[in-house]
Structure formats: structure tokens, C-alpha cells
Amino acid sequence: xxxxxxxxxxxxxxxxxxxxxxxxxxxxxxxxxxxxxxxxxxxxxxxxxxxxxxxxxxxxxxxxxxxxxxxxxxxxxxxxxxxxxxxxxxxxxxxxxxxxxxxxxxxxxxxxx
Amino acid sequence: xxxxxxxxxxxxxxxxxxxxxxxxxxxxxxxxxxxxxxxxxxxxxxxxxxxxxxxxxxxxxxxxxxxxxxxxxxxxxxxxxxxxxxxxxxxxxxxxxxxxxxxxxxxxxxxxxxxx
Numbered sequence: 090x091x092x093x094x095x096x097x098x099x100x101x102x103x104x105x106x107x108x109x110x111x112x113x114x115x116x117x118x119x120x121x122x123x124x125x126x127x128x129x130x131x132x133x134x135x136x137x138x139x140x141x142x143x144x145x146x147x148x149x150x151x152x153x154x155x156x157x158x159x160x161x162x163x164x165x166x167x168x169x170x171x172x173x174x175x176x177x178x179x180x181x182x183x184x185x186x187x188x189x190x191x192x193x194x195x196x197x198x199x200x201x202x
Numbered sequence: 203x204x205x206x207x208x209x210x211x212x213x214x215x216x217x218x219x220x221x222x223x224x225x226x227x228x229x230x231x232x233x234x235x236x237x238x239x240x241x242x243x244x245x246x247x248x249x250x251x252x253x254x255x256x257x258x259x260x261x262x263x264x265x266x267x268x269x270x271x272x273x274x275x276x277x278x279x280x281x282x283x284x285x286x287x288x289x290x291x292x293x294x295x296x297x298x299x300x301x302x303x304x305x306x307x308x309x310x311x312x313x314x315x316x317x318x
Contacts, residue, residue, distance in 0.1 A: 123306070130290070130314075131312070132292050132310050132311050132312050133309045135306040135307060135308060189235065189247045189258050190294070192244055193244075
């Protein structure tokens with residue numbers, strides 16, 4: 090799986106958009122970008138994933154640059170409950186090693202009132 | 203539908219003992235993975251089971267083992283516990299299968315193991 094680089098921490102005001110960047114300059118053509126988050130002492134929660142097109146679901150939007158070397162997770166209206174560690178992972182979903190997720194250090198997002 | 207269920211939620215053991223943790227995946231999911239999370243090492247992959255077979259294994263000693271049953275429920279066992287095994291143990295389930303497009307993993311709440 091390709092290595093990712095994320096800022097250690099970020100703050101965001103409640104109600105504003107939170108934009109979390111991720112660099113994955115060595116991503117290969119068949120690797121997808123996945124985002125998970127982990128609220129303190131809970132299991133990680135899947136947020137969204139994509140290959141090259143921008144994706145949106147009820148939780149967030151994922152913007153992937155045209156060269157696919159970086160991406161941004163956008164939480165459009167952050168709430169206090171969005172305070173968590175956010176992990177960006179790139180991987181091949183159908184590889185023989187299948188379900189192994191390699192978590193980096195992630196970004197600690199703190200939403201401020 | 204019900205999520206991933208891990209039992210017990212909390213456990214205290216003494217050094218040298220062994221422990222068994224249980225994970226019930228989401229109904230219909232055939233892949234179960236286990237992770238260890240510690241403050242120093244973060245989230246680390248232990249192993250993955252699919253259709254009762256270990257498909258992938260992380261870099262952990264042989265004291266860590268697991269199995270999966272025909273109903274996809276999984277257990278992991280740690281023998282001869284050490285203080286350093288104190289961690290949050292997380293289980294994740296997914297549909298599995300190399301042809302599946304639904305590859306997101308759903309995690310349980312974890313088992314907090316404390317070794318004293």
C-alpha cells in the first residue's frame with residue numbers, strides 16, 4: 090500500500106467546513122483512497138473512498154487531484170462530534186492481501202465551539 | 203442491521219495468563235480482521251480471516267493466534283500475556299472476496315485488555 094502523509098493536527102470552528110489534506114505521491118493506478126476516523130476510544134469508522142473522481146456521501150466529500158498524488162476530505166459543516174483522528178489510507182481493494190489496512194498517525198481534528 | 207460485536211468490552215488479566223477475545227461480524231460479512239491499538243504503536247494489523255482460513259498475517263509473535271468459525275464469528279487468543287499486550291483490540295468485518303466492490307471495513311467498539 091502507498092504511504093500517506095497527513096498533518097498531525099488541525100482545528101476547525103464549529104459550523105465551518107473542515108478540509109483535511111492527504112499526500113500520497115506514490116499512489117499507483119489501481120489504488121483507491123480511503124478515509125476513516127476514530128473518535129476517542131471507539132473503533133475506526135469508515136467515511137468515504139474513491140479512485141479518481143470526486144465522491145460525496147452523507148458524511149463528507151472527497152476531492153482527489155487530477156494527478157491523484159493528493160486528496161482532501163471535506164466535512165461541510167463540522168460539529169463538535171466530528172472531533173476525532175482522521176486516517177487517510179491508500180490501497181488496492183481487490184488485492185490478495187485483501188483486508189489489511191495500514192493506518193498511519195492520522196490527523197487529530199479538533200472542532201472548536 | 204446489527205454492527206460488529208466484540209466481547210468482552212473490558213478485561214483485566216495477569217502476566218502469564220492467556221485470553222480469548224470474540225468478534226461477531228456484520229451478518230453476511232465473511233472477512234474478519236483483527237487490529238491492536240496502543241498509544242505508542244498506533245493501529246497495527248494482526249491477521250485476517252476469510253471463510254475460516256487465515257488469509258493474511260501481520261508482524262506479531264506466535265503468542266497471538268486466531269480462528270474463524272463457519273458462521274464467520276472469529277476469536278483471537280493471546281497466550282503467556284505480557285505487560286506490553288495491554289491494548290485496545292479491534293475487530294473489523296467486511297464482505298470479503300476478491301470480486302467484491304464493497305471493500306470498506308466496519309469496526310467494532312473493541313476490547314480493552316489490561317495486563318497487570
